[in-house]
Amino acid sequence: MPSKYLPEFREIGRKIAYYRTLRGLSQEALADKIDISTSYLSKIEAPNSTMTFSLEVLFQIAEALNISIGVFFRPIDLQNTDNKIE
Secondary structure, three states, X not given: OOOOOHHHHHHHHHHHHHHHHHOOOOHHHHHHHHOOOHHHHHXXXXXXXXXXXXXXXXXXXXXXXXXXXXXXXXXXXXXXXXXXXX
16 A cells, blocks of 8 residues: 655655765665665655655665755755755
8 A cells, every 4th residue: 555655755765866966875885885775775766666664764864874864854956956964
C-alpha cells in the first residue's frame, strides 16, 4: 500500500540529491558513507519513487552531508544556488 505521504518522501529525496550533488558526492560515495546500497539511495532520490525510508536513514544522510535534518523539511528553491546549508 503506497504511503499517503509519498509526495513528501519524493520531495525529501529530491533535496537529498540536491545536497549530495552540492557536496560533490556520487550516489555510490554517499551510500558507502552511511552503509546502504547505491540502489537503495537511487530509489530514495528517484523523482517518481514509491520508496519510503526511515527517520534513522534520514538522520544518517543528513550527518553524512553535514547538514541539519531540518533542511529536508523546509522549502527551498532548487534553482537558487544561494540556499543556506544549516
